[in-house]
Amino acid sequence: MLGQVRSLLRYRLLIQSLVSRELKARYRGSVLGFFWSFVNPLLLLVTYTIVFTRIMPGVHSPKMEPYYLFFFCGILPWTWFSSSLVESANGLIAGGNLIKKVLFPAEVLPVVTVLANLVHFLLGLPILLLFLAWEGRLGPAALLLPLPIAVQLLFSLGLALGLSALTVHFRDLQNILGHVLHLWFFTSPILYLYGEVPGTFRSLLRLNPMSHILVSYQQILFDGSFSHGPQLALAGLAALLALAVGAFFFDRLRDTFAEGV
């Protein structure tokens, strides 16, 4: 794994330019262009605000008011997470031409996917901060924001590496993944408060690293006070483990990519 980290450092220029290519290519040809990075989370926000304040008002506890803002704190990082996984599951196959025809370090592809989505997340963040400031909730705790971002980055990278490698041989994963992520979304505290989940289910939620990452975002941004540090540290360890396992699978299967994709 150390070797992989070193090789990633060696390829940082390549990664950098591929990330910027990814960002440029994504909205090329659309009228709003780069603004989609801001518009997308806004539209998502509008949809959920309508659902939870007009259609189903009162299903959430008063602690989560203003609800749209609470939801925004969770959905933004979740979008980064889920689109990273969906795209990287497809990544090696989509980049098959590179792997088969050019001497190309395959691990760069999932890394680029995760990083490009991180940039989208970071571009959406000012909108969130703006609304937080509007509601008078933006406090000094927001300075801790890099902590959950770092943990989530490691966790996403690990899963992306493992997923992209396995999908080359098990294309079924692409289909399964959507459903897994759907389930994962509802079993992560995005729509509801982590602290209000009933007993047994809560211990299940506790095993989910994303729970702690999301709770950290909510505390840092929404509550303005951060007490979830130890749990986030544990999630960080889990993220490192995921990275190690992902990198292991990736390395094991690396030689089969050129033939498998």
Next chain:
Amino acid sequence: MTAPAVLARDVSKVYRRFVHQKQFRTLKSALLTGSLLSDLRPEETFTALDGVSFAVPQGATFGVIGENGSGKSTLLKLMAGITRPTRGTLSVEGRVSALIELGAGFHPEISGRENVAINGIMLGLTRKQVEERFDDIVDFAELREFIDAPVKTYSSGMYARLGFAVAIHVEPDVLLIDEVLAVGDEAFTRKCLDKIAEFRRRGKTILIVTHSLGLVEKMCDDVLWLRHGRVADHGDPKRVVDAYLTYVAGGEERLMAAGQGQQGAVADAPPADTAPVEGSVHGYRPGRWGSREVEITRVRLVDSRGRERHVFVPGESLTLALSVRTSAPVEDFVFGLGLFGSDGVSIYGTNTDLEDWKPRRLEGEAEVSLVLEDLRLVEGTYLLDVAAHRKDGTPYDYHRGLYSFRVKSRIKDVGLYRPAHRWAFSGGIELLAPAPRPELDLQEDDA
């Protein structure tokens, strides 16, 4: 002696071949049976390369030839580092640039300019180096006016040109080329060949995988012939190409199978893009027959400098040199030649009798040469009949279609015969004269 640029020791590459059922095995079943990793261990395998060893000295131009599926491209991919050998070791010194598929890394949505930058970085340049070489790359690709358009709007020729331009400007120490020169028009192919020649002069190592045997003979210092993943022959281009052609034309085997069992050396065979010799519409089938009282033991095609060749350009001289032998003195003999197109259409035929040469005596060994002073043929592959027979036509030794040569020309004129000609214009007409370019110079190795 410096270390070789490429050193292969007993290299084997085994591909797994999926059985239908396995290919569609699901993750679930793999997880349930716990065979996740063992599934990735193949049961059915296909050996693409088997114990291949060779060394390419630095600065050499090295050709790899062989039929489709003989392992050429696999070898190139191994050298490029895209896949690793299953067994054996393969080392390559210095920066490698592989022209396997031109523009493989291009993203269709973004501009040529951005793609050049990213492709250059992908091939190992720094951002600064890309900037420095950017103008050269664009000029070489002749795409200046389109460089800011997304590459999805490019034609396939433009795409390939840009890909070639980037790859060649990476300044590799070792350049790997896989049959990519087939893209683009004649002018661009010519430009690519010039660039490759420049690489040679600057002492870079070049590996070419190609079906173009003329190119191999012309450019390579050393040729490796792969057959079914093994080294069939390795060494002097002329010799290896000849051996390969003999094999491809299947001359010996086919004749033996036909029960004639005689020696039939085949000098050249049509490359992949021309029609196969056998089974042609005119019923023209290669073969050899006759009493052998006079035997044609060897047939060579030589150029004006007496060197044996198989690719000629229009206007060159071609000498057909026959070595003949007779066990008992003969007084009735005629030597003849027939020239045919690759589809078996007769183009020209003559013999000593028709041209009124009176035979006196033939004894022991002799040489018969026919000099075609000025080869007025269009580009294509041509087959030769040579024969020794009596004046009444009874054959001593008739070789039908056993020899062939190729004519290579910059001008893609058509037909069977190229008369000496020139254009003349007068009055209210204006044309720009073609650039004075020499015909493909197949002798430039000597320069």
